Amino acid sequence: MSDGASEELTTAERIARLQGIRNYLENQDYSYLDLTGVYGSDPLAESPYVVQGTFIPEEIGGTVTVVDADDEAGATLARENLNQMLNNFLPGGYKQRWGNFDLWRGAWHHESEPGHADVGPMCEWRDSFPLTDLLGDVSEVSYTELSFDPENVQVYVPLSVRVTKEDKNDPGYVWIPEKGIVWTGNPPMRTEPLSSDPTTNYLWFKHVRGSFDEDPTPLPASDLIDGFAFDDEREFVRCYYASLLTLYPRDSQEVRSAIVQYRCEDDDRTAFVASEERSQLLTLGLDRTELRSRIDAALDADPLLERDLRFALLRANVWDRLFFDERALRHEFAVQPLMEHLFGIDYWQRVVEDDDMGVFDLSGTGVVEETARLLPGDSDRQLRLLGHESREVSGVFEAIEDNPGVVAELLARCRNEDLLRDFAERALVHSAEHALSTWSNDLTGSGTSFELWYDVNFQARDEDTARIAVYDPIQGGAGIAKEVHERLREGTDTPPDAGLAAQGRCHSATADRATIELLASYPDGSLYDVYRSDRDEFDSLVEATIEGVVDDSEAYSMADLESRVNGRVRTLFETRELAAFYSYVADEYTTVEANVERIPRVVDLALHLNRHVFRDPQIKATYERFADDSGRRDIAELGERLGELTVQCVSACPDCLETDAGLCLHGAGQQGARLNRRLLTAVFGR
């Protein structure tokens, strides 16, 4: 129940109460009623001011009653965590759950504007308020990929969620083009059958309520962290504002994406559906002046890092502008192929055209021309080695050809040094936020997953400080964030800067790098004989190579690294022929890296080998065997083979900074591009 206790209850609240009583009668055989039973059945009872019937803690966001919308009496199916409900049952979500593991969806309605679903019938609302109550008097919602007028948006907090059952044996998923929504069965309008339910990612942001402690505890041991604070009662509003669907049309290999936004037609408003998360928050303030100074130094010292960061900015911009604003890409999975084309053009511009700026120096039409050049229609050379289609039928080429102005704008943004530095700072703060979470795990040994938060708009809000934070995933807090705070107050064994820097040291990337260096040391393939005949010698070579690669052996599990390198070599050395091929390519890898001045991708190696004069006919024969028939995407072998010999984690991966999509503020898209382990380690480890 909201604070306005004396306010008269709404009809929805009265119905929810009656349904709660009905559910109690259905599920409890007791002939008595106690206070716990009253609290437990009453949807208006609000934690923590309740008499609990269980010691099991609630997850953040709290719980809601799930109501069977098909049942006339509105039978209660369960009490579930609100975030889980919204993450599975907002428009586009189908899940097998209650009853006899039946198939359910949220009881939202299709009678709305095209591309929108009416979520009004899906929920009874505990509370609703204008978005401007949260954001203040602003002209746009700076959190979201999509554009919203804040004046037109209402935030709704569910009291209960209504779900409706589908036929789990024959759901008959369809897309309704006229309405821009997914549906089931045979609606009386033109539909497009789908082969399965859509893959649905929900777009959301978190807004923190209240202001921050202006007097945090200083941290003299750090020049970067200007203070930390603990807040034992902090509230976040997590707003779900759209569903990003990937559709799989029946009888077609072409997937495509669609976006469904929400409305509440009864109120004639755009709807953001929200949960309110209460927990204990540990906050670190980062000194922006020091951050920027160290970023400048890090990028000046490491040109490879700078170029990789420029591509990360390009990728983030492709996502924001080409995918969301222009809807120029058919589906979200088209971002990666497009980037692969741009990397290919970059290789060509730098190596063949001798242009240091690579792809970033091109105009929009220049990119169109270069893409066409790398997608020949009459042979399987260039990018077609990796299975990309010829320019006549290429979806990537079509997207570039149709949007040369936007492509030119994105490249120009990446050329701009100020924008690059701004992006680097955002990626660094985001990375530090993820690192704080994993370092906190190290400190407490809790093994838990913290909820993450940082002020994504810090550059517009605060000239001096960027805030990063972690909080417990239990409603009200579990005490783990508090324990980390206590450790910081007492003084940690590892200084916080070094602790955060260590989180950027990726085992996966280090093992990849060590494998490449090990093989490159024997370009004639002779390492194969050592591997086969003298395992002790081989192990000592592995050990020595790893020691040469890592900058701080204390930051790694050396046994894990050795195990990984051994595993990689075992895969690469299946036969003497393969061992010779990979050893040769590993040697070429160094040349490619120097040429492109960034961590080489598969496409760089492929284009390099495509124009390479092989010194050894046997190696050439192996290459040609892999390259043959590569024009067919399904059997393009060269890309897979070369992928075995690249550093997979360029900026971040699940082994270092990436985290579950549901935890990261950028989880729905391009999380990896907005993190950078190398920049984190360079700045915090200095």
Add this chain to the structure above:
Amino acid sequence: MRDRELDLEEMTVAIHRSGNTKLAGSDRPVGDDWDQLITTSALEVGFDHASIIGTFQYRAPRNVPGFIQRKGRGGRDAEDEPITVVVLGSTPTDSYYFHHSDYLSDPSDRHLEIPLDEDNRFIRREHMTAAIIDYCNVSDAVDAQRLFRGRGSPGPDVDYLRRSIDDHRLDVEEWLTSTFAVDDEEAERVLGKFETYLDALDEPVAPGRDDSGYWQFFSRMVAERDDGAFEHIDGLVEDLEADR
């Protein structure tokens, strides 16, 4: 059927969910007649079955103590030599345990502790709310029997509870401040919220159709469970829906 070459034989697989154990792929209760049982964390603690010798854990545990508890479901017989297998996935938490597998195989005392925040305000307020009820239970001035069992109908007497709190408000506040070492403001906040909720329990369930207060209605429905309670509730819900 037995595969003689691989020395394999069929297994009976059961699934435990929501307190029920059923044969996998059917709704048939299976009792103890299974070779392999698939379960969530529901059986993490306190499920002792002497026949279990092996436990398989899929994906990273939520915490080390939880892992130890799950592992401990195997080998409950003194003669057992139990085994446990963990299959990690690709999430960051799985990766974390991959690099810190010693936390699982040889945990230190630090890893076996679950942080307990005795000053957690959220938890404390839940306990303070319960303590208000406790006050009524231990105070000689309150007839706890009447409060908890009501008079005639099942369920607590919320009117009497409300009056008792009003009559002893200062004592209750003192009880809260001294028991939980909190200031007056915190005690007042919890007490105020509690009273607000008691007021809400008096709200009529369906004004104009059934003006009974919520708690009295609830109590009456429990008494009339088999005597038209469901029909009455459904009728009220229908009426309220029609009003919307």
